[in-house]
Amino acid sequence: MTLPLILIILFPYSIVLLISSLLQPTLMEVFFHNHILIGLFFVCILGLLSFISAIFIGIKNLTNQNNPIKAAKQTMLIKLFQVPAYLSIFVVGLACMVTIFSMGISFFLIIFDCVSIFLSGFVGVSAVKCNYTNGILLKKELLLYSILQFVFCVDVICAIFLWKKAVYYFSKKD
Numbered sequence: 001m002t003l004p005l006i007l008i009i010l011f012p013y014s015i016v017l018l019i020s021s022l023l024q025p026t027l028m029e030v031f032f033h034n035h036i037l038i039g040l041f042f043v044c045i046l047g048l049l050s051f052i053s054a055i056f057i058g059i060k061n062l063t064n065q066n067n068p069i070k071a072a073k074q075t076m077l078i079k080l081f082q083v084p085a086y087l088s089i090f091v092v093g094l095a096c097m098v099t100i101f102s103m104g105i106s107f108f109l110i111i112f113d114c115v116s117i118f119l120s121g122f123v124g125v126s127a128v129k130c131n132y133t134n135g136i137l138l139k140k141e142l143l144l145y146s147i148l149q150f151v152f153c154v155d156v157i158c159a160i161f162l163w164k165k166a167v168y169y170f171s172k173k174d
Contacts, residue, residue: 001077004052004053004057005074005077005078007050007053008053008078008119008120009081009082010046011047011050011119012085012086012089012112012113012116013085014042014043015043015085015109016085016088017031018032018036018040018042018043019088021039047112047119050119054119054122054123057123058122058123058125059126061126061127062126062129064130068131068169068170069163069166069167069170071126071166072127072130072131072159072163072165072166072167074123074127075124075127075162076160076163078123079124080156080159082116082120083156085116086152089112093105093109093110093113117152118150121149121150121155124145124146124159124162125146125149127159127162128142128146128149131162131166136165136169137162145158145161
């Protein structure tokens with residue numbers, strides 16, 4: 001795995017770390033020196049690095065520096081590894097909706113989730129385009145797979161189908 005791929009995967013986990021540190025004072029002290037703003041700064045910096053990484057991977061996919069199987073596999077790995085983080089964020093977000101005092105936390109979780117889905121979706125769209133350029137996908141599949149890269153939960157299934165389709169195409173071609 002490359003560093004850009006790891007940065008994109010780790011972004012939602014930084015949100016989980018920040019949430020966990022709010023619930024566990026020892027974590028807050030160790031990681032963020034008891035300052036929530038340091039934690040938010042950490043999440044934002046990792047988000048920025050992840051954004052740059054997504055652009056880097058997207059450019060490699062769109063210029064065919066990555067082969068279609070590798071591009072689809074990267075997308076699948078990003079989306080599969082992020083599932084536990086998304087589940088944790090979702091559960092905490094639902095729990096925060098219970099009281100009016102914690103609804104603000106849910107708002108920030110929604111924003112960070114959308115950023116994370118955008119990052120993985122951007123990489124996914126570049127992988128879809130790479131597979132289309134190499135003749136693996138039809139034009140209607142290009143549109144469908146591109147849209148599904150941004151749909152929560154469905155994006156994981158779509159990424160797996162894209163990878164399987166690329167592997168099947170090249171195994172049949174040989």
